[in-house]
Amino acid sequence: MRIRATVVAVTGVLALSALAAPAAQADGGLGNTKITKVVVDGDNAVTVAASSTKSVKVSVTATDNSGIAGADAFSLVGPGYGYLSTAKPTCVKVNATTSTCSASVLVDPRVGDLLNANAGTWYVDAWIDAKDGDFVWKQKAGSFKVQRASQLSANATPEPVKKGKTITVTGKLSRANWETNKNAGYAGQPVKLQFRKKSSSTYTTVKTVKTNSSGNLSTTVKATVDGYFRYSFAGTSTTPAISAAGDFIDVK
Template sequence: MRRRTTTVAAATAAAALSAALAVTVLALPAAGAAQGDSATTFVNIGVNHDLDYTVGVEATKKRVFSVSATVSDPSGVKSVSYELWHGEDRATADGVMAGAAQCHKINEFTSYCEALVTADPNVNLRSNALAGLWYMTPVAVDGAGNVTRGEGVYFARIRRQTSMSQTVVTPDPVKKGANITVKARMTVASWEQKKNVPLIGHQVLLQYRKGTSGPFVTLKKLKTDRDGWATSTVKATADGAYRYDFAGTSLTQPTPGSADYVDVK
């Protein structure tokens, strides 16, 4: 059995990821293998059936997500697996996930191979520091028994799930021109503490929608306090709904808040 490494990646995946991530590609050939000596190719890399390659994980619940690729080799495809790792390089990774794929033949040389990978705060996500960019290595065995490790622009984003309480506006009803207070609380999954904790010092948007339909318009930008609360005071102008919106970060998932409708007299 010969081990080899290929650097061939999907042009669409590479373009989308390099534009979205703007990170340096790591190429880590298998020991004793020369780059580009493999006929095996990996294209149309997918994570979680999401073009953003993103997976949000709660504080205690497992999150099962899919990883897939279209794999081709002149001698056919025998099996495929996927390794995801976090850190400077695979050898010193501080987090690892893996999954064996089920492959469905497209033709004699090409198969679509999809695996289910489990992100688990009790097993492979015990530290909040593991949130962020994970590198992914597809590993294929061709029909002749040769092993190819695909190295290139393959990534997944593993993020901590966030949540926002119901927005509450007081007083309601309110006289036109009077001040109202809009409050909501942000929390984020702590994989270390196995519970949601306040999301402190992060920017949220106070948004308003006049009436019962139409788009929300941003009124203010503010940061959550040390208990995760977003609190703002505005003047009531007309019946409508208020909410907070959190855009997310490279480590945390975005969350739109639930709106509270106010009756203005």
């Protein structure tokens, strides 16, 4: 999709190269047609893995005194010349004046729909037509995140361990690389080591550890009571938050 002249067709959805992206236009319209709400993928956060497809639903709610007639395909624009276009939206009436128009785009990093530089904040550009001929065209009608799927592990050893002895907790933080279609270590990221007593349902933070150049984590703590250790990552603008499954330590 990026820095190439071809246009990739993905199940009725166009993923365009930066060179093929449409020229920017100013917001505009005719009459009193208004966009009132934009929702992408349910919560405005899209997580895409390294080597699998992701269907992303875009819903735009609009209103006009005469009612809504339809919508053009929604354009999704992101960093690094990111550009996607949905199929033709289907509009469902909410009431006499308001409708919600929805369409999906199927994203597949394996065919170049996303590069790593495209992760971050994206925007929806929408054109909505009213039944009386009015319309609204709005760039950045709504925003959402497109993020590289994250993975996090934790392993506490030795087990069992005597009370007061040293426990080593290792792990790895990685994320999707859309260009190699594999997961890769996420370097230099602060990750919290957390502990939950066997009798508790709540984790508390013990310390913060940074990943090394390969995304690996390692630190030591003293064994006190039976419980679970895990690593927890708060996330960044390009990578979602994630917590590893807790690893149980039996303290003798």
